[in-house]
Amino acid sequence: MTESASPHISTPRITVLGVQPxxxxxxxxxxxxxxxxxxxxMTDLLxxxxxxxxxxxxLDDPGVIRWVGGGKFSWRLH
Structure with missing residues (x-):
């Protein structure tokens, strides 16, 4: 076996931070x-x-996008 024992964790290129007022x-x-x-x-993001x-x-691929403070459907304050 040539693979590493620990999984590779990639950093996604896109990070979307939490909703701001x-x-x-x-x-x-x-x-x-x-x-x-x-x-x-989501349109603005794309x-x-x-x-x-x-x-x-x-939009659900964690290798591409990291959602912080809510997922792809969180665009309003709660």
């Missing part, structure tokens, strides 16, 4: 460790990723 509420988006802006919806050459095929 605003009108409308928003989530900060980081790509490759750099804050790239605010997103008020557009920001596409602008940086990233095509997202699966």
């Amino acid at each position: 605003g009108d409308p509420p928003f989530r900060m988006v980081e790509i490759d460790g750099e804050v790239v802006g605010e997103a008020t919806s 557009l920001a990723a596409a602008a940086r050459g990233i095509t997202v095929h699966d």
Whole structure:
């Protein structure tokens, strides 16, 4: 067996932070460790990723996107 005994944990290129108060509420988006802006919806997130050459095929893939403070359907304050 040539594999390592510990699993490889990759850092996703996209991190979506928790919902922030605003009108409308928003989530900060980081790509490759750099804050790239605010997103008020999944569409905003996908557009920001596409602008940086990233095509997202699966919003639930933890190897691509890390959701902090709520998942892909959390865009409003509770």
